[in-house]
Amino acid sequence: MKLTFLGVSSALSVGYKNFHSNMLIEKDESSPKLLIDCGGDVRHSLYELGYCAADIDAAYISHLHADHVGGLEWLAFSKFFGEQRQLSLYISSDQRKTLWDNVLSGGMSTLEEQESTLETFFKLEPTDDNKFIWNGGDFELVKVPHSYSNHQLLPSYGLFISGTKSSVFITSDTRFAPDILNEVYERADIIFHDCETSSHFSNQHAHYTQLVTLPLHIKQKMWLYDYNDACLPDAVSDGFRGFVTRGQIFEF
Numbered sequence: 187m188k189l190t191f192l193g194v195s196s197a198l199s200v201g202y203k204n205f206h207s208n209m210l211i212e213k214d215e216s217s218p219k220l221l222i223d224c225g226g227d228v229r230h231s232l233y234e235l236g237y238c239a240a241d242i243d244a245a246y247i248s249h250l251h252a253d254h255v256g257g258l259e260w261l262a263f264s265k266f267f268g269e270q271r272q273l274s275l276y277i278s279s280d281q282r283k284t285l286w287d288n289v290l291s292g293g294m295s296t297l298e299e300q301e302s303t304l305e306t307f308f309k310l311e312p313t314d315d316n317k318f319i320w321n322g323g324d325f326e327l328v329k330v331p332h333s334y335s336n337h338q339l340l341p342s343y344g345l346f347i348s349g350t351k352s353s354v355f356i357t358s359d360t361r362f363a364p365d366i367l368n369e370v371y372e373r374a375d376i377i378f379h380d381c382e383t384s385s386h387f388s389n390q391h392a393h394y395t396q397l398v399t400l401p402l403h404i405k406q407k408m409w410l411y412d413y414n415d416a417c418l419p420d421a422v423s424d425g426f427r428g429f430v431t432r433g434q435i436f437e438f
């Protein structure tokens with residue numbers, strides 16, 4: 187499997203051309219392409235690497251913040267009106283209704299002769315037991331603690347992907363929670379971890395100063411992404427693999 191980082195930045199980053207932390211997974215260059223999250227920057231981040239909407243076969247959505255889902259209307263409309271086909275969509279079952287009712291329906295309820303629904307534009311792929319298989323790879327949804335609304339945890343799901351050579355864990359957006367995530371840290375060969383680097387702590391994301399306290403054997407398989415526009419610390423000297431750069435490719 188080949189993993190390409192279309193962007194590596196936090197939700198609020200502007201001007202550094204790092205783009206939202208969305209990724210592309212493919213078996214090889216001629217195989218179908220799965221988008222991992224689809225933020226508002228995605229049409230630009232795809233274009234920068236020579237891709238267009240027609241190249242994308244399916245999308246996985248980890249949670250409903252705009253840097254992860256804000257480009258989905260553009261992508262689904264491009265497939266629906268441009269190619270007369272639905273976009274295959276992988277998302278946890280507990281987020282489907284909210285995705286349509288609270289995120290997409292305002293802009294996508296625009297068909298003159300029918301009432302549109304999520305199923306109008308998307309081919310909803312099964313994620314039973316928080317698992318799915320795509321292009322021969324095993325994908326496991328890993329629930330992570332990210333945001334709360336009035337003390338209720340809002341879901342976000344990272345991905346544990348078993349490739350042909352190794353396994354990777356992509357956290358999506360998560361707080362620092364080694365007590366919850368350590369089991370997944372241990373079994374992954376490579377970890378891509380959400381990492382806030384600003385001086386301001388949002389408390390929604392794992393911060394670099396927290397991640398640096400993890401055991402060395404965990405940090406030695408950890409790449410950091412979703413960082414802020416600022417000078418970055420020397421992650422390699424602190425034991426990490428490093429900060430992912432936009433366009434960086436990993437084979438696993």
Ligand SMILES: [Zn+2]
Pocket residue numbers: 249251332359
């Ligand atoms: Zn988020």
